Amino acid sequence: MxxxxxxxxxxxxxxxxxxxxxxxxxxxxxxxxxxxxxxxxxxxxxxxxxxxxxxxxxxxxxxxxxxxxxxxxxxxxxxxxxxxxxxxxxxxxxxxxxxxxxxxxxxxxxxxxxxxxxxxxxxxxxxxxxxxxxxxxxxxxxxxxxxxxxxxxxxxxxxxxxxxxxxxxxxxxxxxxxxxxxxxxxxxxxxxxxxxxxxxxxESFRKIYYSYHFESLDTFERNQKTAVKKLIADVILLKEIYDDNPNNILIRMMMDAKADEIVNVFRKNRGVDVAPLVSVLKKIAPNNSKKWKQIYSN
Structure with a gap:
């Protein structure tokens, strides 16, 4: 509904x-x-x-x-x-x-x-x-x-x-x-x-981008814990795209836009296991490795 x-x-x-x-x-x-x-x-x-x-x-x-x-x-x-x-x-x-x-x-x-x-x-x-x-x-x-x-x-x-x-x-x-x-x-x-x-x-990238926003971010205020887990799942799916093509320019475009947002979301939601997320982020966007370390900071 x-x-x-x-x-x-x-x-x-x-x-x-x-x-x-x-x-x-x-x-x-x-x-x-x-x-x-x-x-x-x-x-x-x-x-x-x-x-x-x-x-x-x-x-x-x-x-x-x-x-x-x-x-x-x-x-x-x-x-x-x-x-x-x-x-x-x-x-x-x-x-x-x-x-x-x-x-x-x-x-x-x-x-x-x-x-x-x-x-x-x-x-x-x-x-x-x-x-x-x-x-x-x-x-x-x-x-x-x-x-x-x-x-x-x-x-x-x-x-x-x-x-x-x-x-x-x-x-x-x-x-x-x-x-x-x-x-x-x-x-x-x-x-x-x-x-x-x-x-x-x-097309799988665009579907992930849709899910990240409409099915995850937009449900954040309604059920934060579920939304955070869904965001993790969305980002982890990017690994399959990266494995097929490590030079995928759409992943780079997404990380250019989303790196700070991802850090801010997960740094404040430590009630979930972020290790799989950080592992994927380090692989698909190594240029932002300093930012990904902030997810573990207080």
Whole structure:
């Protein structure tokens, strides 16, 4: 009954009538670039904010308070030519946890291959059927990636349509020759990330991600002990995916978003045996070994 009720709440989220889907904070940091007109970067920041928050990405309307919280942090490291720039973009998003004030991070991804051209006051308009520019393609790609992952956390494989749109954007952008869209095995490019999310062999990952959020985190306030045990089971299932492919980029993506959350959850719930969990975490995400040690701390 609980599951049906919360699924109904999710459907309400996706059938509101007042606002666009994303509520995004955008920051453009150009401190490493020396130019005569710094105002262009503030204009760029405002233009990207408008593109994300005012574009209708889907056919579904959200209530204002239901919009997906996200952030784009753009760090410009080089001016490569007239109106041409190079840098990084970090994309973050979160989703509410049922019956709490907590927002769970669902993506925390840094893209180090961000290049684009921008002339101050040029319009940034998205057309799903047309490649306009690398700047618009990168921003729209990540907007759909956020929507797809967000929907996946509420409904099993529920973000399929949004992820496929992100793949379509990636396929179009590949023709531009801009970096970051290429298909490199075992490398995290925009194409490989969305390709891996949609490949059938990784459906088990997306199902685990759904279970982690909807069947575990969202039941936390109702039955904490059961939810914690379910979270452990969900994370341990990742070992099978890792054993099949130790370079699975989706596990890395999940750990980038979830490492701190996992530590905070299990450090405060010592009534369960965390040894099997920590053993798996050390294997699938050794880069976070210092964090996993905190699970045993007081």
């Amino acid at each position: 609980y599951k049906s009720f919360f699924l109904w709440i999710f459907l309400l989220v996706f059938t509101g009538i007042k606002a666009q889907e994303l509520n995004c904070s955008v920051t453009v940091n150009a401190d490493q670039i020396s130019v005569s007109n710094n105002q262009v970067f503030k204009t760029l920041e405002n233009s990207i904010t408008e593109l994300i928050n005012q574009t209708k990405w889907t056919k579904i309307d959200f209530e204002e308070h239901e919009r997906v919280k996200c952030a784009f942090t753009i760090l410009l490291t080089e001016q490569t030519g007239t109106n041409s720039y190079k840098g990084t973009v970090q994309v973050q998003a979160s989703r509410p946890v049922f019956n709490s004030v907590y927002y769970s991070p669902i993506i925390n991804h840094q893209d180090n291959s961000f290049t684009f051209r921008y002339t101050e006051f040029q319009p940034l308009n998205f057309n799903v059927n047309v490649y306009e520019s690398n700047l618009i393609s990168v921003i729209s790609y990540y907007s759909y990636l956020i929507l797809g992952i967000y929907a996946d956390t509420f409904s099993n494989l529920g973000g399929e349509a949004y992820l496929k749109t992100a793949l379509s954007i990636a396929n179009q952008a590949q023709q531009s020759g801009s970096i970051g869209w290429d298909n490199k095995i075992n490398s995290v490019t925009r194409f490989t990330l969305i390709d891996q999310l949609l490949t059938q062999s990784n």
